[in-house]
Amino acid sequence: MTTIADPHLDGRYAWLRLAVSVLAATVASVGMWAVILVLPAVQAEFGVGRADASLPYTATMLGFAAGNFWLGRFVDRFGIAVVLTAAAVALAAGFGLAAVSRNIWDFTLAQGLLIGVGTSAGFGPLLADVSHWFRRRRGIAVATAACGNYLAGAIWPLGLRGILAEDGWRAAYLVIAVICLAVIVPLALMLRRRLPVAAMASGAPGGPAQPMAAGFSPATLQWLLALAGIGCCVAMSMPQVHIVAYCADLGYGVAVGAEMLSLMLAAGIVSRLASGLLADWIGGVRTLLLGSVLQGLALLLYLPFDGLASL
Template sequence: MEAEMTTDATTFTRPRIFHGWLVVAAAFAVTFVGFGSAYTFSAFLEPLQHDFGASRGSVSLVFSIAGFLYFALGVVSGPLADRFGARPLAVTGMIVVAAGLAAASAARSLTEVYLAYGLGIGLGVGCAYVPAIGAVQRWFVKRRGFASGLAVSGIGLGTLAMPPIASLLIATFGWRGAYLVLAAVAIVLGCGISLLLENDPRDRGLGPDGDPPEPARAIKSAGTPVLEAVRSARFAGLYLSCLVCSFGAFVPFVHLVPYARDHGVATSSAVLLLGTIGIGSTAGRFLLGGLADRIGRDRSLIMVLLGMALAMAIWAISASAFALAGFAFVYGVFYGGWVAVLPAVVMDHFGGRNVSGIIGILYTSVAFGTLIGPSAAGFAYDATHSYTLPILISAAANVVAALIVAAPLLRSGTRAISAARR
């Protein structure tokens, strides 16, 4: 049924299917393919280490390079999406991902893997991710947290599905053939569905959530200029929090499988631990993204950071497959919540006019943490033959990140109490 609403002497027809959900589906496909391909790296770590005679730290650097690029590139792709639209950037990004995977299959040295996988995944995901997630934020207000969580749940499901698939492909075709199959998936699924992306509901005569469009003057003023946003204390706090958190946030995606193998877990079971992170991550994006709409997205951001710290503490004392599966699920829930809530927090504080550009600049903090964290954990293992120190540092980093986000809320609460007493 179509419902008609009247506003300002014009007749507004609410669409039967709100296109915002198709934009969410497109963002889901981008995150599923892009991050799913990236997080298969743990399944490739041992074959690459064996074939090229490399240390665990040096192989881990491949993932760190890719992670640095796909978060850092948002500083360019975000503003371009605000100006030209998310669709061309997402389609280009998926093509670059496919090209990188295909080139990695032909690598003759670890350096060539650095260039092919690191640059292909890094540049491709960096080109597509921020524009896709930024587009989703503009289509929703009341259900922004849920819609954002649904969009980035592609990361969780990609983490669930892609590493076991990659492991099976490696066993069947070798790691080179596995990379070629993943390249085909990126072209068919990633490029195809990302064509549904659209930047602005006003292009369809709609407002956020499928409501009537707002007056043009209101839309024009609905957003903080990029330079004003990045100079604000609120942005500085978010940036520092993300920087600190991300030093440890991606360590499990690279090192959980080899950690489990070191503790006697069979390879087939160890790879499934990444899928368990994916299950938890998907649940966290749905549940915590929706919860954030009700309890407040700033409070939810603090909660998920503390939850990630708790999960890391569980990892530090886990040795069996069962205990590691418990860690993987708990960590996935809170990591998924972090990824879902963060863009919505940015939209809440700075508005929609330049949201992709602001998110892109914010994610450069995650880029630096991703570049250093997983490779540093690998080199720490090479030096000590233990992951205990990097795991504990990762847990502490998340506690610090939560305190940074909480500081403005605590200050405003203190001021409110003082005002009430006066």
């Protein structure tokens, strides 16, 4: 009778699936952060300015956006396991081709068409899949899955720091290619089980009248959230994308910048988990408004301060 009693939702397997999803997202999301780490080296090797050196990240994000949309459609049809496996192949190919690129344009194409699209499988499509397995704890479950993206940013910079220092960015990209293929595919195979249709129907958040509670249709709410996401991510990406190069410009060094990026993203993990718990308590809209205010205050602090401690 009730969705809470449904054994498929909020059960032991759902939490196990969430743990596997977080691991997969942590590996797949390397595409968002690797390009930030190698930005100073790529800029120097290809002899381009900072604006041109930022193009690969722009291409990565465009591929990431397109991938979230199209791979989401494929997940609906084929399931997350198939999509993650294809993403692992795309990431391995993308990092491999980027490692042998001869100029900034080859590097940018590899980042956008393969790495960006492949990385997207570890975010939106994976979050959507996780949401189907939870009802009572959906907020914290989705927030936990989203932490894979930030775990990647906290772990990969530290893990790749030695390779970047000793062997250069091309060697680091080849290592990433091997790891993506060797780790993501087995994890994808663990997610082959799909939620029964009856359980998915019972897991809906409410009856047909609920989507109109805010006065908007589901499609309108979807577009409003998309616009809000663009505003949030632009504000988020500026300090994250440029913090490594910014620290190098200020004389603190690339290694310090990588540590700062890891610290920033580790704090983001705490923030996302807290936001998930808060959303289950006060609702998503109030949580978004609170987060937006705090984000605006944080950005203002970058204007008057550029010291190591303050950054």
